[in-house]
Amino acid sequence: MTTATTTNTQRENPRLDEIIAAHQGREAPLMPILNDVQAEFGCVSEDTKRHIAEALNLTRAEVHGMVSFYHDYHETKATLPILKLCRAEACQSRGSEALAAKAEAMANGRAEIESVYCLGLCSVGPNAMIGGSVHARLDEPALEALIREL
Amino acid sequence: MRIAISDDALAIACGADKLAEAFAKAAPDAEIVRTSSWGMQWLEPLVDIDGMGFGPATPGDVAAILDGSSDKAIGKIEDHPFIAKQQRLTFARAGKTQPLSLEDYSETGGWAGLKKAHEIGPEATIEMVTESGLRGRGGAGFPAGIKWKTVAGAIADQKYIVCNADEGDSGTFADRMLMEGDPYCLIEGMAIAGHAVGATKGYIYLRSEYPHAVAKMDAAIKASAHLVSPFELEVRVGAGAYVCGEETSLLNSLEGKRGEVRAKPPLPALEGLFGKPTVVNNVLTLAAVPYVLAEGAKAYADYGMGRSRGTMPVQLAGNIKHGGLYEIAFGITLGELVEEIGGGTDSGRPVKAVQVGGPLGAYFPPSMFHLPFDYEAFTEADGLIGHGGIVVFDDTADMLNQAHFAMEFCAVESCGKCTPCRIGAVRGQETLERIRAGGRGAGAFEALPQMHNAKSAERSLEDEVVLLTDLCETMKFGSLCALGGFTPYPVMSALTHWPEDFGIRETEAAE
Structure with missing residues (x-):
């Protein structure tokens, strides 16, 4: 053994x-x-x-x-909850880049914003994933609400 | 009263769980079931009450939907033009059945294909798949029957069926929908493949970004193990590497190694997983097989055009009004898909570009909307069908940005094994940045004594464009796999069709 x-x-x-x-x-x-x-x-x-x-x-x-x-493995543990925001083309075409530009400021020490490339929800973006839960049709207020709940 | 709400990840992301709870509270006597998704994603969460649809519904709509006064009513779902005009073979059960119900599956023709395969034997099964004209739906379009025949002919103590469910392309979600909505269909397809080539073990390599699909497949494999025995199946979850969607990289990852691409030959069909003969097929390829066996090769081959036979589950995504899953025979034009079925952009602005085939696919302008959806036609137009995803962009898109993103994505996701991809993608980003700046002045870096071979004179925009074109050529023909090899498609198509976004005046572009 x-x-x-x-x-x-x-x-x-x-x-x-x-x-x-x-x-x-x-x-x-x-x-x-x-x-x-x-x-x-x-x-x-x-x-x-x-x-x-x-x-x-x-x-x-x-x-x-x-x-x-592999992107999923980390050497050190994140201290804050992680919100993965999709930045792939389909979400880009629906405004994810403008959202991403503001996400960091919104998170403001509450969460860590990571980029992810495609969650497979490509017609209802911008999308995000927190742990195993997925969230679609995000705009600024919706993303802010998500971060507040973390 | 039967109230059906999808438990597809997209429906859940749009609030289906809360909606189902609200219905359970408001209509305690109704039978509330969670089904697969119809694929009309702009209407999710879609409520199906005895065949009549309402969507996109929120908990606030529940009372009005139940008393019949809701303005979210869309009429009979099956008659909706988006559904009625489709030719659903692989997605025949979408929206209708409960994903994990074995009863629903067998009542809707499930296991008939596997039964048939057992009756006619391995050789005749491969013959049928070959005759159906089914080609790999993952992007390469290689005939499935020929691949199977190679594996069947190989002699080994162990063979494998590997399902590539590492659906990383942006704008694609058909694999996810199938695994979440009709998991037994994939299991049946894999069991047929196993029977045909003499493999007793199957792996489904599923990306970690799809936790709902992982849960469904795990549960379905457990529930159906007795039906496919002695064939054994297992889900292996990836770890966020896009390149693992490439088949040899996927095999390395399955073996517990870094997802680095292997040189071919040897073909995976002869030396694949753990060096054994292996069928590597995409989810959609394997899921099309039960239909082929149950209904006959001809029934499948009767759909399509040219050498692209059967149907393609097209995925309408991005800035599109009516996004979702549209399964249709090959041959439909890009314009029909984007304008007529998709309804143009969601933002209401004019369509500027559509990217077909994921991050490695070409961008096409509306002037090319006459292109028929067909492997050969797209290759001829310097593009690819890939996995059948279409991402629509409106006129606010900057195509230089999109080209830059393609290089950036390739640099981030490159496995690092071959030079054109690993270094080319980084140099591509830099070149595009200089193009954005309109060229560069005389280089200080190139003037260093050790850089005696470098050209230190200033470079004009045109010089940079020549460099980029040359680089793309090198990546296209020098890379080991499609990641480095196809990244030039989005870059060059953006440059060719929208030179003005690269700062090139029209007269120059015409020269």
Whole structure:
């Protein structure tokens, strides 16, 4: 059992071991593990990378390569709630750029505004996503209301 | 009374959940069901009361809708011109069934295709798919039957069916709608493919921006496992990389690696997932298969034009009055789709440009609206159908900005493996910025001693345009995959059709 081993560089984290154990028997378990880790902890830290690498018999570089490649994985946890505003062409044609220009000021320390490229709601933009919930037909008051509720 | 409201992500984003709650409170005796979406997205949330439609509805409209005085009434939904004129084969169940109801699925002809495939055997199944003329709906348009035949002919201890559900193109949502609205149809298509080529394991690679689709597919796979056994299915969720929609990058990602593109050959059909023979097909390709098997190859091939057979679920998006899903045989013109069906722009201003085929697709002006929706016709016009998304822009759009965005997007999403894409996209952005500035003065940077090969003289706007054209040529023919290879389409089409937005006077453009 490699999942339970601990090294000097990493603190004990039973939840991380559970996530790894839940996927370890599958084909190519790394990505499902990273998805769950990101969802659960809000980031994939250096310690976590090393721990996962050890558990899956990979190098730390292989795990780090994954984390740095995919936009969804973050090295550090965001301190504020994240609002993802769609900036792809369909939303651009419906005014997302003007909205995005004001979003930062609206968020004003309440939320972190991230860009996302297409939520698949392309005829009712501008659109945004908060966690797993999606919001369409945003204008300034609607976006402001969304941010206030965060 | 049966009140149906969609639980499609778009309907939910427009407030369908709150609306359903309001109806449950106001009409406690009514049967409230959550169905798939009809695809008339400007009317979402659309309420379907015993076949009559009301939309876009808000909780404030509930009382009026129930007492019959609502001005949101659109009449009988099935007779609405947007629906009545469509040829829905893949989306035959849209709006009508509950996505996760196995009962609804089998009552509407579900599993007939899989049954037929089992009856006639793998070879005849592949034959039927080939005869139907079905081509890959992800963008490349490769004949599905030929791909299947290659995989079927390969000898290996394990083969895979991989469904590409990494629908990252802006302006496309047909995959999402199908997975959220009719998940068993995709499962049936994949099971047929598995039976045909001898694969027992299937993966659906689904983008993380589609949490509703992930939940529906997971639930549907669980509920239907006994019906497709011994074929096994699994959803794998992506992590926000656009390039993973490219099939070899997708395979790397499925293997738990960085989503870097692989050089071809070897073809994924021979050495795909984990080096095994693999069918990689788009959601819409696989979802079209049950119809082909159940109704026959000819029934499908009778739709369409030229070498583009069958129907295409066209997605009308962006600044369009009547946006949504419009499934129709190939051959309809761009103008019919945008002007007649789509009703022009939502803003009411004139249409300036439409981008067909996502961020890698060309921009077309209204003067090219005679183009028929057909793979070959679009290729000839220096564009592509891609995944069938059409994004409309009104006359406030600045095409230099759009060209710049195309390069910027390519730079952000490039996997980094090949030079034309990785470096070209960055240089493209810089060149476009200099074009916006009207050229550049004599360069200080190029005057450095180590830059002895660089041209240090000032460059005019025309020089910059020549550079951009040359760069696009290099990217188009030198990139490993469609990301770098097709980014020149939006850039060059913007430059060709709207030179004035690039500061080029008409006389010069004509020369």
